[in-house]
Amino acid sequence: MTNPATAPLADPRKPAILIVDDAPDNLGVLRSMMLRQGYQTFVATSGDRALDIAQRVKPDVILLDVVMPGLDGLETCRRLKAHPATARIPVIFMSARGDTADIVAGFDTGAADYIPKPLRLEEVCARVRAQLRLRSSTDTQSEQADRLRTIVNSMDQGLLIVEACGRVQYANPACDRYLGYAPEELVGLSLKDLLDCPEAGCCEGLDAIGNGTREVKIRHRDGGLRAMDLTMTPMHATDGLFVALLHDITHHKQSEDALQRAALLDPLTKIANRRHFDAFLEKEWQRAIRNAQPLSLVVLDVDHFKLYNDTLGHAAGDVCLQRVARTLQDHAARPTDLAARYGGEEFVLLFAETPAENAARLAEMIRTAVEAQEIPNPRSPTSTWLTVSVGVATIVPTQLDAIDNLFVCADRAMYAAKAGGRNRVEATIVGTAWDVVQDAALY
Numbered sequence: 225m226t227n228p229a230t231a232p233l234a235d236p237r238k239p240a241i242l243i244v245d246d247a248p249d250n251l252g253v254l255r256s257m258m259l260r261q262g263y264q265t266f267v268a269t270s271g272d273r274a275l276d277i278a279q280r281v282k283p284d285v286i287l288l289d290v291v292m293p294g295l296d297g298l299e300t301c302r303r304l305k306a307h308p309a310t311a312r313i314p315v316i317f318m319s320a321r322g323d324t325a326d327i328v329a330g331f332d333t334g335a336a337d338y339i340p341k342p343l344r345l346e347e348v349c350a351r352v353r354a355q356l357r358l359r360s361s362t363d364t365q366s367e368q369a370d371r372l373r374t375i376v377n378s379m380d381q382g383l384l385i386v387e388a389c390g391r392v393q394y395a396n397p398a399c400d401r402y403l404g405y406a407p408e409e410l411v412g413l414s415l416k417d418l419l420d421c422p423e424a425g426c427c428e429g430l431d432a433i434g435n436g437t438r439e440v441k442i443r444h445r446d447g448g449l450r451a452m453d454l455t456m457t458p459m460h461a462t463d464g465l466f467v468a469l470l471h472d473i474t475h476h477k478q479s480e481d482a483l484q485r486a487a488l489l490d491p492l493t494k495i496a497n498r499r500h501f502d503a504f505l506e507k508e509w510q511r512a513i514r515n516a517q518p519l520s521l522v523v524l525d526v527d528h529f530k531l532y533n534d535t536l537g538h539a540a541g542d543v544c545l546q547r548v549a550r551t552l553q554d555h556a557a558r559p560t561d562l563a564a565r566y567g568g569e570e571f572v573l574l575f576a577e578t579p580a581e582n583a584a585r586l587a588e589m590i591r592t593a594v595e596a597q598e599i600p601n602p603r604s605p606t607s608t609w610l611t612v613s614v615g616v617a618t619i620v621p622t623q624l625d626a627i628d629n630l631f632v633c634a635d636r637a638m639y640a641a642k643a644g645g646r647n648r649v650e651a652t653i654v655g656t657a658w659d660v661v662q663d664a665a666l667y
């Protein structure tokens with residue numbers, strides 16, 4: 225008989241069998257049989273002792289006699305099942321009571337098997353082996369489930385299990401950070417409601433979202449939109465369910481947007497650069513053709529800027545260009561106006577849907593606004609303050625016209641302003657190619 229206080233711990237390499245029977249003869253026979261099978265054995269002659277040993281050594285299988293004085297087998301089994309440390313150990317009853325009611329009562333206590341007495345030892349061994357196999361596969365499954373749970377819980381990505389209709393069945397803890405909802409709050413919500421879809425009806429079902437990865441905007445609980453990569457994968461084992469993986473790319477998108485914005489800006493003056501202006505002009509040019517609206521181009525050049533640099537230094541010249549740029553920007557008030565630094569000390573400004581007289585008036589306002597800042601240009605022969613010469617060209621373009629022609633005319637007007645004494649505005653209306661065609665037809 226094993227004393228629970230001194231019972232050795234079970235050897236993890238060998239299956240451990242606890243045999244409980246009040247008849248020492250039975251114990252002896254069963255024990256030798258189990259030892260022959262290569263198992264580690266523990267024995268107890270009463271229910272109480274069996275409980276002590278089971279808690280201490282946590283055997284892999286318990287062979288339990290039903291009829292015993294004191295705590296009988298049924299009650300012992302109930303107590304084993306009630307204790308978390310021993311609840312999962314399979315119990316095999318051994319009993320001479322073979323009535324259906326006895327067998328049912330045995331299984332109702334939570335037993336895994338019921339062997340009739342007299343015991344056929346080969347059969348006992350086979351049933352113990354079967355329980356050990358079952359136990360090992362259950363252990364493997366629960367170990368795998370534990371491992372999976374740890375991975376999913378510690379994942380940096382948000383993981384959701386969703387039904388085809390979009391209803392969330394499960395969410396991992398990372399979803400809290402991604403969406404602002406605790407996992408249990410997400411259960412029952414619809415993924416479709418969290419997605420911000422520009423196209424109506426685009427998220428009617430997850431089939432519409434489709435498998436694979438796509439960039440989506442998801443509404444966080446704080447009301448803000450987060451850019452995310454959403455990867456949908458059908459769970460093959462369970463029809464109609466999808467695994468949805470969320471990867472927050474908001475920061476990535478923000479820096480991408482910042483880069484894109486930076487690519488359109490002049491680094492010194494922070495207004496649009498030449499590339500941006502050319503693309504903008506192309507779009508406005510086409511719109512002006514469609515709507516037969518006037519388009520005005522302003523070209524502005526700082527007067528005697530070389531003298532300014534030579535006298536006050538290049539750094540002061542840079543600050544001066546920034547102030548001129550700001551003045552231009554302040555006059556590009558409408559969304560269809562765009563001020564840009566076109567190169568060196570030359571600036572341009574586009575006024576869409578603006579006739580010649582309005583554009584000339586705006587150009588004059590810019591000229592006076594620069595002069596009014598009283599930026600000293602000590603060696604300028606034109607003025608003691610920094611001044612600009614401005615050319616304005618206006619056209620109502622047609623398909624026959626070229627943007628270059630508008631630029632040439634605005635440049636010529638600006639040079640005319642320089643030639644006319646600087647610090648002035650010269651404006652011109654560009655005759656369109658259509659006028660030339662009509663004139664030719666007349667003569």
Ligand SMILES: Nc1nc2c(ncn2[C@@H]2O[C@H](COP(=O)(O)OP(=O)(O)OP(=O)(O)O)[C@@H](O)[C@H]2O)c(=O)[nH]1
Pocket residue numbers: 492525526527528529530531533537538539540541542545567568569642646
């Ligand atoms: N500080 C500074 N100077 C620049 C920059 N880009 C061009 N410049 C200077 O602008 C000056 C332009 O000189 P010019 O083309 O001779 O014309 P200007 O002296 O303004 O004379 P007018 O145009 O005839 O009135 C040159 O000295 C350039 O070095 C810049 O980014 N910063």
